[in-house]
Amino acid sequence: MPTPRIVILGVYSPSIPKAVFRKQWRVTGSDEKAKAHFKDLVLIEALVEHIDTRFKTGELGQLYTRGDYPDNFQCAYDEALLSLDGKAVIERSMHCVRGSGPLRFAFYLHFYDANRPLRWSYGEVQCPAVAPAPRRLKSLVPYRATNS
Numbered sequence: 804m805p806t807p808r809i810v811i812l813g814v815y816s817p818s819i820p821k822a823v824f825r826k827q828w829r830v831t832g833s834d835e836k837a838k839a840h841f842k843d844l845v846l847i848e849a850l851v852e853h854i855d856t857r858f859k860t861g862e863l864g865q866l867y868t869r870g871d872y873p874d875n876f877q878c879a880y881d882e883a884l885l886s887l888d889g890k891a892v893i894e895r896s897m898h899c900v901r902g903s904g905p906l907r908f909a910f911y912l913h914f915y916d917a918n919r920p921l922r923w924s925y926g927e928v929q930c931p932a933v934a935p936a937p938r939r940l941k942s943l944v945p946y947r948a949t950n951s
Contacts, residue, residue, distance in 0.1 A: 805853040807925045812848040812889075812907075814915070815936035817946050819844075826948035845915040846936055846944065847879070848889065852904040854924075860900055860910065862924045867914045876922075879910035883944045892943050909944045 819827075819841050828837040851858065864878035883895040885907040893899075900908045920927040 807854045808852045809923055809928050810850045811930045814930045814933045815846045816933050817846045817936045823946055823948050843915045845912050848909045850905055850907045854904050858924045864912055865919055877914045882908055882910040884908050
């Protein structure tokens with residue numbers, strides 16, 4: 804069987820509409836906490852090939868090791884399975900990235916550290932520099948406020 808492969812197509816700084824910021828503010832209760840929620844948030848677009856049942860989006864992310872919070876693993880969430888050309892959403896739900904590939908998908912990640920690789924089910928992968936989110940992804944995979 805060919806080796807599982809992941810290509811990070813882009814790491815993007817998402818735009819957060821005012822309405823979404825206000826909704827998150829209602830969860831956090833302060834401007835400071837709402838801004839902190841979005842500070843190191845990124846939208847990542849990736850392509851995987853030759854994956855098997857070991858692939859889990861919950862294993863895709865980075866260990867959060869800053870001193871202001873206990874170490875924990877920040878994993879991909881609110882993932883969206885995209886068409887191979889990246890122009891349409893096929894499904895947007897937990898565990899929607901399944902099959903052997905090639906599969907193109909996007910996901911959000913909090914507390915992103917551009918100096919560290921992403922971990923995934925088969926090892927680690929380096930990422931390109933953070934760039935502004937393309938219009939296509941802003942439309943296809945808008946950020947949705949969380950409950951925490």
